[in-house]
Each structure stands twice: as structure tokens, then as C-alpha cells.
């Protein structure tokens with residue numbers, strides 16, 4: 328059981344590490360969660376700003392319709408959700424925090440991930456009536472969404488105590504990848520493929536969900552592995568583990584992938600129905616394009632830079648140990 332005093336003591340201890348000191352968990356995650364910090368540092372480099380006022384009501388009213396403004400302005404709205412808990416702490420520090428409280432989440436990590444991916448994925452504007460241009464636009468949009476989801480999923484493995492876990496969950500979407508079974512598979516796979524390739528595999532699994540590809544054929548798996556891992560041969564038993572791991576990324580609500588994506592296309596001036604647009608060999612297109620292979624690699628580089636993930640066989644646990652050594 329987590330008490331309000333547990334949270335607010337952790338909040339207080341780490342508030343000097345962030346300017347967003349009234350965002351629950353921001354300081355704690357910045358100082359303790361590798362992925363959270365990486366994304367914050369990379370987003371600062373490209374001029375991302377945060378605001379507790381500008382556009383906040385627009386964003387809270389409908390975050391999905393705010394997406395285009397987000398990309399344009401690079402301002403991420405946030406709520407100061409530590410304030411009510413601070414008052415609760417002063418009045419009754421021993422009260423437990425329960426799910427029922429419905430504390431509003433911040434999505435700073437997810438939105439920042441979109442923004443750091445944007446310069447890599449952004450396409451020159453083209454004719455919105457050109458089917459091929461629209462497909463490429465859709466692919467870039469869904470890779471961005473899959474990247475933001477993969478960042479949130481992998482980041483959860485870098486929080487390693489109940490307070491950090493709680494703070495992480497109040498700053499991230501939940502994709503149904505929180506189970507021990509998922510964690511065990513991820514550790515096995517990162518021991519085989521390495522953490523960077525595992526990250527790419529998670530990203531591409533989410534992408535398959537967006538494209539309504541419910542199961543992987545041998546050929547699909549080869550394409551994904553080529554994108555993740557080049558031409559290195561993967562043993563049959565490891566391929567089986569990957570096939571077990573893949574469907575975990577299909578637990579997101581169905582409405583999101585259809586309704587929200589369709590709205591975004593319309594608001595971007597494109598008229599073609601999503602159900603027609605997604606009918607193409609997207610994995611083949613990625614695998615056969617040197618540009619796309621490079622883009623997927625650049626996205627992984629943002630999250631897990633190769634100079635730090637030098638050993639290709641690092642699991643998240645190993646990585647944390649290696650990383651803490653580099654920090655002295």
C-alpha cells in the first residue's frame with residue numbers, strides 16, 4: 328500500500344531536479360529513470376517547452392485533436408497534479424493512495440516522444456490526393472505513434488521500486504505490457520537480440536497492431552527481424568519466443584487505431600478511407616527502403632544510444648548496472 332506521505336516525500340526530495348516541480352513524479356523519474364531522462368534531454372535539444380496554462384484546456388478537452396498543434400508549437404501542456412496531494416499530505420499523511428482517487432495523468436513522456444521523433448519522420452508536404460504520398464504520411468504517423476508507445480513500455484522496465492512504478496504509471500499510458508509474463512519474455516529477448524533490437528521489435532509490433540496485422544507469418548517475422556537486427560540468424564527457439572511476445576502489443580483499445588487515426592488524416596487534409604490506405608505491404612516497404620531502415624535505427628538511437636548500449640546482449644537490468652557505472 329502506498330501512502331500519500333510516501334509519494335510526497337519522494338516528490339519533495341527530487342523537486343530540485345525539474346522545473347515542473349508540481350508534476351507528480353517528474354523530478355523522481357528524471358533523476359531515476361533512464362528512458363524518462365533520455366527523452367527529456369533529447370526534447371530540450373529540439374526546443375520542446377512545457378506549459379501549465381497555454382492550450383491546457385484545449386489539450387485536456389481532447390488531447391487527440393490537439394496533436395497537430397502539439398507538433399507545430401512544440402509546447403506540451405501539463406497539469407499540476409501534485410498540488411491536491413500536497414494538501415492531502417498536510418491534512419492526513421497516512422492516508423493510502425487508491426486508484427479510486429482518479430488523479431489526472433500527465434502525458435509528457437508520450438508527447439515528448441512524438442516530438443523527438445518528428446524531425447526524423449517528418450515528410451515534405453505532397454499532394455493530399457496522391458495515394459502513395461498519403462500512404463507514406465500514414466506510415467510515418469503510425470511509426471510515430473508506435474515509437475511513443477514503445478518508449479512508454481520500455482521505460483517501465485527502468486523503474487525499479489513501488490514508488491517509482493507508481494510515479495511512472497501516473498505519467499504513462501498502460502498498454503497491458505505490465506505483467507510478469509511480459510517482463511520475463513522481454514528479458515529473454517533482450518538477452519538474445521540486445522536491448523536496441525528488442526526496442527525496435529516492440530515498436531514494430533505496435534505498428535502491426537495499427538495496421539491490423541494480428542499474427543505474424545514466417546515471412547513477416549523475417550522482415551521485422553531484418554529491420555531490427557540486419558541479416559543475423561535467429562535460432563528457431565528464439566523465433567518462437569518472439570511470436571509469443573508479439574501479441575502482447577495488441578491489447579490497446581480498438582477505437583484508437585481506427586477513429587483517432589482517421590480524424591488525424593482528415594484534419595491533415597487527406598480524404599482517403601483508412602481501411603483502404605492500410606491495405607499494403609507496409610513491412611515489405613520498410614524492409615526494402617534504406618531510408619526507412621535508417622529512420623527506425625535513428626529512433627532507437629534516441630532512446631538507447633549505441634555508445635552507451637555497447638554490448639548488444641544487454642538486458643534492461645544489465646543496462647542499468649552498466650549505466651550506473653558510467654555515472655560513477
Ligand SMILES: [Zn+2]
Pocket residue numbers: 437441472475
Ligand atoms: Zn500518441
